[in-house]
Amino acid sequence: MQSESLAKLQTFGWAYQSITFLAAIAIFLVDTFTSLETAIAVLYAVVVMVSASFLNRRGILIVSGACMLMTVMSYLIVHGGTTHSGPLIRGLISLCAISITTFLALKNQEATQNLAYQASLLDLTHDAIVARDMDGVITYWNAGAEELYGWKSEEAVGLRMAELLETTLPTSLESILDQLQQTSRWQGELLHTRRDGTRVVVASRWSLHRDKQGRPVATISTNNDITEQKASEDALSELRSELAHVARVSTLGELTASIAHEINQPLAAVVANGDACLRWLARDVPDLKEVRLSVERMIGNGQRASEVVKRLRALARKDRPSRSEFTMNEIVEDVLPLLEREVFRHCVKVVLELELRPLSCLGDRVQMQQVFINLVMNAVQSMSNVEERSRTLTIRTRNDDADSMPAVLLEVADNGVGIDVEVANELFKPFFTTKNDGMGMGLSICRSIVEAHGGEIFAGPAREQGASFSIRIPIRNEAET
Ligand code: ADP
Numbered sequence: 001m002q003s004e005s006l007a008k009l010q011t012f013g014w015a016y017q018s019i020t021f022l023a024a025i026a027i028f029l030v031d032t033f034t035s036l037e038t039a040i041a042v043l044y045a046v047v048v049m050v051s052a053s054f055l056n057r058r059g060i061l062i063v064s065g066a067c068m069l070m071t072v073m074s075y076l077i078v079h080g081g082t083t084h085s086g087p088l089i090r091g092l093i094s095l096c097a098i099s100i101t102t103f104l105a106l107k108n109q110e111a112t113q114n115l116a117y118q119a120s121l122l123d124l125t126h127d128a129i130v131a132r133d134m135d136g137v138i139t140y141w142n143a144g145a146e147e148l149y150g151w152k153s154e155e156a157v158g159l160r161m162a163e164l165l166e167t168t169l170p171t172s173l174e175s176i177l178d179q180l181q182q183t184s185r186w187q188g189e190l191l192h193t194r195r196d197g198t199r200v201v202v203a204s205r206w207s208l209h210r211d212k213q214g215r216p217v218a219t220i221s222t223n224n225d226i227t228e229q230k231a232s233e234d235a236l237s238e239l240r241s242e243l244a245h246v247a248r249v250s251t252l253g254e255l256t257a258s259i260a261h262e263i264n265q266p267l268a269a270v271v272a273n274g275d276a277c278l279r280w281l282a283r284d285v286p287d288l289k290e291v292r293l294s295v296e297r298m299i300g301n302g303q304r305a306s307e308v309v310k311r312l313r314a315l316a317r318k319d320r321p322s323r324s325e326f327t328m329n330e331i332v333e334d335v336l337p338l339l340e341r342e343v344f345r346h347c348v349k350v351v352l353e354l355e356l357r358p359l360s361c362l363g364d365r366v367q368m369q370q371v372f373i374n375l376v377m378n379a380v381q382s383m384s385n386v387e388e389r390s391r392t393l394t395i396r397t398r399n400d401d402a403d404s405m406p407a408v409l410l411e412v413a414d415n416g417v418g419i420d421v422e423v424a425n426e427l428f429k430p431f432f433t434t435k436n437d438g439m440g441m442g443l444s445i446c447r448s449i450v451e452a453h454g455g456e457i458f459a460g461p462a463r464e465q466g467a468s469f470s471i472r473i474p475i476r477n478e479a480e481t
Helices: 002-033 040-051 057-081 085-124 144-151 172-185 227-254 255-282 288-316 328-345 367-381 442-452
Strands: 127-133 138-142 186-194 197-212 215-223 324-327 350-351 360-363 389-400 405-414 456-461 467-475
Touching: 002 040, 002 057, 040 085, 057 085, 057 350, 085 144, 127 144, 138 328, 144 186, 144 197, 144 215, 172 186, 172 197, 197 227, 215 324, 227 255, 227 288, 227 367, 227 442, 255 442, 288 328, 288 367, 324 328, 324 367, 328 350, 328 367, 328 389, 360 367, 360 467, 367 389, 367 442, 367 467, 442 456, 442 467
Parallel strands: 350 389
Antiparallel strands: 127 138, 127 215, 186 197, 197 215, 324 360, 389 405, 405 467, 456 467
16 A cells, blocks of 8 residues: 555656646747747746755756746747847746746745654654544644554545544543533543554543634644553452452451341341231131231331342442442441441440431442441441440531532541551551451552542541541532443
């Protein structure tokens, strides 16, 4: 394909040069051997202009000199011995036209060369720089683009970029163009296909170029290959979620007694209601109204047990992180029943201060439940040696939409041993623990989950005594899907 287009270019070049040469001869013949009373030689200016497109500075000067010489020769051949002023003036006008055209052609060539030099500087960068017109047709393709995608500039220029690279956009084209129109800028990650068919992930930055009237005329994009970086990020996030899963399952192990109780309670109620049901039926006149009530209670309790099992299975399952809408109140309500027994076993009183109109956030519900479980378990453990006051666990949820980043807050506060100032900065680091049987992974996993949700986690002293851990997650953005 490349040699084909080069051959085409060469053929065009030869045709151009031959036509220009023939035109010069034709002008000379008409000027010398016809009796037209016009300054035919002025047309040599066209020959100079055309030759500037394929000759260098020296070549242009030679062509210009030859044209002037032919003008003088024609004059001498036709009007050699006479001194008529008309032909002389016409000859001088032609010479002037040739000189001015030569001067302008040289100037123009110099400016073009300067531009070409400046454009060639763009070839020095490793970034792929591509310019395209408003129809998406490529008008410039630097060496970085040749290297990244595999097509030479002369092959890519003139083709539609989106079709050539089979671009996959991160969002709809309309929303990107909207942003480009409004801010003249866009940046994001794109998926492109190289000449050899391999896919490449690029970090792309687009700028809209406008003319003097402010009309958009071109889009310039700078693309960097981030395929490897993306692959390692994906591998890292895979590892993180594996680790989070292991931690979650091991926490569930610690909660076995609590969970067993949570399931056992409704099952015991089912049995008790079943007994009652049989008694109502065994009467001389069976009390069907009471039977119905007992069966309804059995169904209710059965559903409660199945609900607990469902939540447990969700926590134990090894799913890829998913995104759904939830409120912090829901997280508390989902998980608290599983922890109730544990809390009770440690003689801890739970105080709930939940937001009345909770705003939603977007993220992985199970991961957020894991964060909450970790915080509650830590809080309960921190109070296990407290004897002189009643152990209290306070759970607060709150909308925090006053800030520039509207968010929802979940706070877990205890009145336990509190946080030692010396270790306050260490708490969220992996493997930091002050417990004999601790792993030191809980808070570090909480932090990575919260940060993956665009939020933050922080610790501090509780209002009176003990510690308080809070997470802050941005509320769901209406534009998010
Ligand atoms: P682990 O529970 O295995 O120690 P974490 O990462 O969950 O790991 O906690 C790290 C450390 O942070 C704990 O060992 C403890 O010293 C401290 N910590 C966590 N929560 C509390 C709390 N509510 N009160 C006091 N210290 C806490």
